[in-house]
Amino acid sequence: MTGYLIVSAVLLTCGVVCMASKRNAVGVLMGVELVLNAASVNFVAAAEFGPPAVPVQVATADAIGVGLDGQIAALFVIVLAAAEAAVALAIVLAFFNQHGTADVDAASELRG
Amino acid sequence: MLAAPPAADLALPVEPAEAVESVTLAGWLSDGVGLDGFWALAVAAAVHAFVLLNLFGVLPAVFIWVERKWSARLQDRLGPTRVGGRFGWLQALADGLKLIQKEDLVPDAADGLLFRASLYVPAISVLMAFTLLPFNDRWVAVASDCGLFLILAVLSLEVVGVVLGGYTSGSKWSLLGGMREAAQMVSYEIPLALTALVPVIAAGSLSLREIGVFQAGWMFPNWLVFANPFCAAAFLCYFTVAIAECKRAPFDLAEAESELVAGYFTEYASFRWSMFMLAEYASMFVVSLIATLLFLGGWWTGIAPLDAALTGLNDWRPDVGVEGFGVGGYLANVLFAGVVCLKASLLVTVQVWVRWSLPRLRIDQVMATCLKYLTPIACVLLLGATLWPLGLLATLGRPTVFGSTFSASPSPLGGAIVEQDSALPNGDGEAGEALR
Amino acid sequence: MTGADALFGVFAALACGGALGVAAFRSVARMAFSLVVCLSAVAGLFFLLNAPMVGATQLIVYVGGTVVLLIFGVMLTDAGVGRRMKIGLLETISMTFIAIGLAAALGWTAVGLGRAIPGAPVLDEEGVEIVAATPDTLRPIGLKFLGLGGESGVGFLLPFEIISVHLLVVLIGAAYLARAKRRVDATPETPPEATRETASDGLGEQA
């Protein structure tokens, strides 16, 4: 479990750094994908390794932990990420058509 | 699927009378040879990988030769006649040798790292698909519940290598080819998956092995292509889509030599070029083998007594010195694998035939074919295949036309409903009797 | 060391390496390739975690769909293959520090959390089973999507339906934005070049 959590932490860190440092809009989106994947890894790991970290006193089905719900959450994350990417790409293309660049720093005309 | 029979209940028609413990390579290495568990596994994995890798390498060589000869026949030529005798047997090998000797070029405009790396993606994805294909009841490297889904997923990786390779070549031809290819392959994945689901509905499982087992018995009507009219239509639809998915003519706009030189691999030369070719021919085989497993009875010959005889070989176990090693079972496996490979090869030949017979479509026609025709057709087929057993149940009282004496579990739908209502004629009892 | 451990090591290294590549590369195309490596390795981790369904979805939707979409975006918006983004030295240094800090904090949390979770990985000693045998997660997941609860536990019928609506809406929106403007009366300030127009048109159709 620790290993998977560390992998997910690395993915999250890289994703955040990528979001913060990249200037290309598509690059930023790749950072977002990394962050979402970090979440998926956590979910599936939580689903596999069963009992939660909190000692559950109710010794019923609750004690099993997230179970398959974790896998399903990961499925939803994947699909939502795909939906988001579709819109994101459309917006980046629209921006590129208007501004001739996909540089996020070029998006600085709106200011007050 | 309303409900499917649990895997444990699926009465396999070919289950041998007494279960024969087959010895895995890893097991033999650790028990017989005395290797450490991990190393036994590693060695076994290496051996299996070696076998699959060879299959991956050898099959394209054969198909290239077939294609050359067959296209020559179609065009009233002779084709290769020199290397390796009268029929040019070794022409593909000679081609390969020639390619390896050529200079390895990386264009200046290309991103060297990606240019070199991306060509492995299609090859790896097809090779991974090989590990998921069952060549017979027992021979499958990775037996997964969602085997078909996994294969489709793995095959969908191919497009990444194509588009990246095209993009990073730094050439307009490659770029255009890559974009066309990406658009085409991503679009055609939809009808591919939908049509592949039609037999899955009839068989009630996503596991290719279970689907194969399901089709035991006489060719008609046990092969899923005959299961219902929607399946038959789905087979044609699937095959069309599969041709497009392999980037073969008449859907090979991405590598249309008359307008794009060679499309996404224009800049590739030498061995790198041949990797793309290997991947293409191997993926032709993979989609054909999926078609065989899904529609054309998998590894069964379609002649029930012959199949029964081949299955009977499992019990033939002369002593060859290795404990637990059944020669007969091994032989049966090889023969079954041969059958499935033969069927798939025939389908590959049909692909070759199509390529050299039909004119190429325009790119907009390719996309229109997929999105305006094939996808709606696939949706209708899927719906029809779902409703078919219900309709039959309402009219004939059983979920298949020829139904109840053949298949172990006629249909997931049928199974569930029969389970509920025992008044219905229930032929499940003599499941698989035809074979034994 | 078991086979699963070895495979975990390989996949984890690939995933982390790919992620680092995404963060470190300055060429967008290389970032995309690193992303492919990273996401595929994550799919491998899912297989190790007995989630073949999730792994396959990751491959088919994420790697085969989303990333291809992103690469499309790169191809349509990037000026050239080798073009690198310029990032200032100060930014690089500050980013490095932030990254190290964040990674340390999260790693610390991860180690603690991993220690606290009692369940041991369900590993088979024989090794053969690790890749080959996966428990049947397909049917339970399917039933959960169809079910509302009852005996199969929490059902996810509602999210399943909501996400269908979501996808529908999003595709309409994306198609609208990516579609070239057909109307005569509205002239965009910088008319897009012909190639771009056809490209985005194709994309809209695809969506």
Added chain:
Amino acid sequence: MARDWQGVLPDLALSLPAFAPELIVCATIVALLLTRLFGMARWLPAGSVAFGGSALATALACLQWGGAFESPSDGWAGLVRNDALTVYVRVLCLLGWNLTVTLTLLTGVPRPSIDPADDDGPDFHVPLAAVALGSVLMGQANHLLMLFLAVEMASVPAYVLVGFRKGSREAGEAALKYLVFGAGAAGVMMYGASLLAGVTGTLSLPALGERLALIPLEGLEWNEPGVGGAAIAGVVFILCGLAFKLSLVPFHFWTPDAFQGALAEVSGFLSVAPKIGAFALLVRFGLSLHGPFGETGDALLTGLGLACAAGAAVSMTFGNLAAFAQKDLGRLLAYSTVAQSGTMLLGVAACFLGVGRGDGDLAVAGLAGTLLYLTAYLFLNLGAFAAVAIFRNRTLRTDVASLAGLGSKMPWVAGAFAVSLVGLVGLPPTAGFVGKLAVFAAALSDRVGSPLLFAAALIAAANTVASLFYYFRPIRSLYLDAAPEGTSGAPIGPPVTGSERAYLVLLAVPVLLILPLLGRLGALCDAIAEAVL
């Protein structure tokens, strides 16, 4: 297998009726697409379909008033919560949707095309309906997955809406910024949810509270690796995502750009419906930390309340300060939104602190104040943006200077705009005054006396005074500034129609006449707060 289905049907019978308004929204989306598909757009324009759907959904939502108060229930196997707060939020969001659709019909957005097949109407109204659906779902999410799904549902179509003017550079830039921040926030939020799932082994919000209560209190130290740290990180990450939706200060960067680049109609809607939903979600998520037993969740909740108070103070101050310099109306109102969010957050902070310390009165007062303020805010902000949209149609500009001299040219619109702005300041006798008063009163009624909450309330009061200056700038421009030379201040567009006036009056009436209704509305909000707590 068949047993599962027999179990499903009664559940479905319970869940579906309560879900009817949402189903209507979905049906509207489908209907919008079908009208175009079957070429019915000529005699059934998209705007009418959307209006019909939104009116029907709102009516259905109102009809559910009684049931949820008496018997709150879980729907869809515990994924959503069906209680008084759900119904109230649902009514407000759907009403906001309906009012926005009405406004678009009046202002002619999106422009109808000559060729019905080429009409942008469905493309506009489908995401609008989706944002409404997402907001409603936010108000009832009872599961971390639903939380994420609802936030995404309210966010992703909103990106499209912001970038709807395709030819415009501003819209493209606004959409890109909104997207980049939004996607990042969603990712971080999901990571937080996954951490919480790992810690507690559940995704359901009520169970989350029970599990968190099992963490020993000393486990909540930051330097303690493990459960406590992970739990705190998870909560913080989820709050980041919610704060983005609420455009609270460190996460507000998208707001001014998006509101300036988007159409005023869209900005008005985005400033209202998703915000109401997000506040409900914040309350629900925060309250879920409060477990039935154990003090850990309460400690977390108290910390959360203090963080909310601090965030409220910062948001208000920053929003008001930044609004001073704005020349664009959309941008000015966007910063005003940031500030207003801060004020509302004050009520939530009081609620969290009250629950965390077991002070029931404080909790009820805080939540009721926030609800009251949200109700007022719905009409105030929609009215302000509606006036901006109508001005824009006449002057083709959206900056403050363009309003010069319009007070006499377009008295109705100017009057309505002025009323809305006065209400946003919080001056009596408008609804804004009532809402602000309720929130302040709640914050100051903290008997234990949290200095932070008290200070935040004082800062809020000071901010109210400060906000006078920028809210009055457009009013001054309307009534006192002379029309600029050369243009003679004549509106370009057609004269203001009667229906536009009627619409503005409709929005202004609740704002002005709230005092007579205050008793009932206040009692209603109190009742909701008590029912939830």
